[in-house]
Amino acid sequence: MKVEDLKAYIETGILELYVLGDITPDEKLQVEAMALKHPEVKAELDAIELSMELYAKENAVEPSEKLRGRILGSLLINLGDDNNLTAAPKHEESTEYEEDNIVTLPARKENNFYKYAFAASFTLLIASSIALVNVYGNLKESKDQLIAITLDRQKIANNVNLMDKELIVLRDTSYKIIHLKGTAKTPASVITLAFSPAKKKVVLDMANMQMPKNDEAHQYQLWALVGGKPVDLGVFDAKGDTANIKEMKSIASADAFAVTLEPRGGSVNPTLDQMMVIGKF
Incomplete structure (x- = not known):
């Protein structure tokens, strides 16, 4: 066979296979x-x-003693199964070659490639799993941080909006400031509100409110007195709101304002013996 033919045969890749x-x-x-x-x-x-x-030797990774024992135990079991399967009598090969100078090659020495490749692949699998767990943990931590940052930004935005409303109330001359003073039931109580008939808005000053803290079963309810009749303007909790101001229900006119202590959620009519503060417009 020519040198060129030998080279072509070697380059087919059949020797590697x-x-x-x-x-x-x-x-x-x-x-x-x-x-x-x-x-x-x-x-x-x-x-x-x-x-x-x-x-294979260069890229092999030495497993831990515990892992080595598990792998060797698995290999011994598999080898035992293979020996049982191959215990049947072997058939002699009948193929003969007529070409001259061709004899059977001596048995090839044991190839350790698969042993090292298996160990390297198994260790790489474990390392990859650990890396994935770490990546998942980092992603979860980043997600939690992002949620926290988003909540903080939302809180800041809400505070900015409240401050803008406060500035609007302070600068808007259509708002009138009314001080609701304590009754005989709670003489030390004080609530300040801003009322704009033109804009039909009522705003409570929550930051400077002086009221006894209500329990979970009750809330304070703001009333507008119009022609001697009470009109519901909404409920609120003393010391429960973090906002500095609280906008109540709209109303165009009022002769006076009062606050009573009512069951949580409010009442249709005010409980007069639970009147806490009152103030005229």
């Missing part, structure tokens, strides 16, 4: 015949096998 054991029985016999007949093929086979063993 032979070393990996990934060829048919006929191809295997053909490669062994070529290796016996042509020293170049034999030398290339040896070089491929050596390079693969070196690569």
Whole structure:
């Protein structure tokens, strides 16, 4: 066979497949015949096998003692199963070659490539799993931080909006300031509100309110007295609101304002013996 033909045969990749054991029985016999007949093929086979063993050794990762024991135990069980399956009598090969100078190659030495490759792959799998767990943890932490930042920004935005409303009330001359003073029931109580008939708005000063703290079963209810009749303007909690001001229900006119203590959610009519503060417009 010409040198060019030998080179082309070597470059087909069949020698690498032979070393990996990934060829048919006929191809295997053909490669062994070529290796016996042509020293170049034999030398290339040896070089491929050596390079693969070196690569496997170079990239192998030493597993822990605990992991090594588990892997070796699994291999021993698998080898025991293989021995049971291969215990049947072997059939002698009947294939013969008529070409001259062709004899059977001696048995190849044990190939350790798969052993090292398995160990390296298994260790890489474990390392990848650990890396994925770490990535997941980092992503969850980043998500929690993002949620916290978003909540903080929302809180800041709400505070800015409230401050804008406060400034609007202070600068708007249509608002009139009314001080609701405590009754005989709670003489020390004081509530200040701003009322704009033109804009039909009533705003409570929550920051400077002086009222007893209501329990979970009750709330304070603001009333506007219009022509001697009470009109519901909404409920609120003393010391429960974090906002500095609280906008109540709209009303165009009022003769006076009063606050009573009512069941949570408010009442249709005010409980007069629970009147806490009152002030005229």
